[in-house]
Amino acid sequence: MIEFTDEQIEKYSHNQVIGTGYLAYRDIPWLLDEYALLPGKALDLGCGSGRSIGVLSPLCSSIAATDINPLALGNTQKSYPDIHCFLNQQGSHCYQGEPMILSFLS
Numbered sequence: 001m002i003e004f005t006d007e008q009i010e011k012y013s014h015n016q017v018i019g020t021g022y023l024a025y026r027d028i029p030w031l032l033d034e035y036a037l038l039p040g041k042a043l044d045l046g047c048g049s050g051r052s053i054g055v056l057s058p059l060c061s062s063i064a065a066t067d068i069n070p071l072a073l074g075n076t077q078k079s080y081p082d083i084h085c086f087l088n089q090q091g092s093h094c095y096q097g098e099p100m101i102l103s104f105l106s
Helices: 006-013 019-024 028-034 053-059 070-079
Strands: 041-045 062-067 084-087 102-105
Touching: 028 053, 041 053, 053 062, 062 070, 070 084
Parallel strands: 041 062, 041 102, 062 084
Antiparallel strands: none
């Protein structure tokens, strides 16, 4: 498993969505509009330190976030205390929360 330092996690979580990192998020509003999708609830798989949550928040009524890295997930929870965060354990292949309309993987 890749390990990140607290400094790396903190730096990444406050990074602005610019440059090539923006490509993961660029088309989300267009896709939702083009296909008349109303995501409502979203699940951010592999949320890391929460960078994508800032993009998804205005588009969804609620977001749940998961990651395999407890340090990154803890940082997400600090940055977004209203987001339901849970650690994805190795070998776990199911989400035991409420149904989601949008699954986001970056």
